[in-house]
Amino acid sequence: MNLGEVSAHCYNITTSYLSANNDSAIIESTKVAIRITRNHFLQEIFPRWNPFSDQISFSYNGGKDCQALLILYLSCLWEFFLSSIQVSQYPPEYHLFPLKSLPTVYINQAETFRTLEESIETTRSRYFLSVYESPRNQTSMPEAFKNYLEHNTHTQAIVIGIRYTDPFGADLKCVQKTDSDWPEFMRIQPLLHWSLSNVWSLLLYSNEEICGLYEKGFTSVGSVNSTIPNPYLKRSPGADRDNNGLKNHFEWEIRNAYGKEEPTDEVRVSAFSSSDAKILQEAGTLNYYPGWFLIDDSLERAGRARR
Ligand code: FAD
Ligand code: MG
Ligand code: MG
Numbered sequence: 001m002n003l004g005e006v007s008a009h010c011y012n013i014t015t016s017y018l019s020a021n022n023d024s025a026i027i028e029s030t031k032v033a034i035r036i037t038r039n040h041f042l043q044e045i046f047p048r049w050n051p052f053s054d055q056i057s058f059s060y061n062g063g064k065d066c067q068a069l070l071i072l073y074l075s076c077l078w079e080f081f082l083s084s085i086q087v088s089q090y091p092p093e094y095h096l097f098p099l100k101s102l103p104t105v106y107i108n109q110a111e112t113f114r115t116l117e118e119s120i121e122t123t124r125s126r127y128f129l130s131v132y133e134s135p136r137n138q139t140s141m142p143e144a145f146k147n148y149l150e151h152n153t154h155t156q157a158i159v160i161g162i163r164y165t166d167p168f169g170a171d172l173k174c175v176q177k178t179d180s181d182w183p184e185f186m187r188i189q190p191l192l193h194w195s196l197s198n199v200w201s202l203l204l205y206s207n208e209e210i211c212g213l214y215e216k217g218f219t220s221v222g223s224v225n226s227t228i229p230n231p232y233l234k235r236s237p238g239a240d241r242d243n244n245g246l247k248n249h250f251e252w253e254i255r256n257a258y259g260k261e262e263p264t265d266e267v268r269v270s271a272f273s274s275s276d277a278k279i280l281q282e283a284g285t286l287n288y289y290p291g292w293f294l295i296d297d298s299l300e301r302a303g304r305a306r307r
Contacts, residue, residue, distance in 0.1 A: 010070075026197045030201045034202065037069075037072050037193075037194075038079075041076035041190060044174070046080050048157075055157060056157050057158045058102055059106075059160050062119050063220075064211070071202065104129040107145070112223060114275045114276050115272050118270060158185055158186070158188065159190070162189050163199075167301075173189070174188070175188060197295040201253050204250045210268065210269055215269045216272060220300050246294075248290075
């Protein structure tokens, strides 16, 4: 595979999702969300910052939101490529996809889970990300980006997987300048209108491998010291019959996931590191329902607390 091929693959995922023969409320609203994001990329963002130059970078921390956004970004990149060669007399296979790797920035500030680090490595090669990794523990987030821009002087805009329901997310816009205490560049935030259930619906349908922490009950991942599995997903003894009243809202997406030949309940997650298993075991937090069992946006960060 190369970046063009994985972009085409992501395009096929979103196209297949949009034609899904299922009218659950979550899937319907996710289709609307996908179309809005797609319009942002194709009509507003790519015509302004050429995605085949080094004007745009992608901010990536291995989380579910930026992975869902990455799938959409690559899908749109493929569409943008197809439209750019439309005028040519030669069929698509005669055109070279103009990008070999995607400029990506990961601010590696705090101590992270080994499972997340390994999953970032997997996605790095899966999606041909050329990851700039900031030196750990050296800088604040704005300083780290200042550093990034000093190394990548052509960067004008950075894509961010933030949503309205995130802390301080409510008043953000899809395209806006950074605040005055940040280095100056354009923030590109085309996932703002996505709910937690939209993110899970697309991600689980995509059949792409996701970070293994989510299967262990994490819903939002911060540093090792500040994140535990979501308490609302704790399995209580003997309550397995009714899943504590929790329901998997994504059975259809999982069973009919893109590229599955037979419907199965398997979700592709990255390997769960034994060192993280030890951390969770010591904290007594090993027995949780998967993160995607939680779809209430207001509870997404309930696992963010000091141990
Ligand atoms: P998460 O869901 O963890 O993150 C939301 C998204 O932020 C991720 O999908 C990813 O795209 C990006 N992101 C988060 N952590 C990292 C990381 N360690 N490395 C790389 N990307 C990451 N705040 C301001 O107040 N003013 C600003 O002008 C401003 N500009 C920003 C510009 C960029 C490029 C980024 C990435 C962040 C900026 N922020 C700014 C901070 C932003 O609003 C969020 O607070 C921050 O991204 C953390 O998100 P979260 O942990 O709440 O949510
Ligand atoms: Mg998030
Ligand atoms: Mg975060």
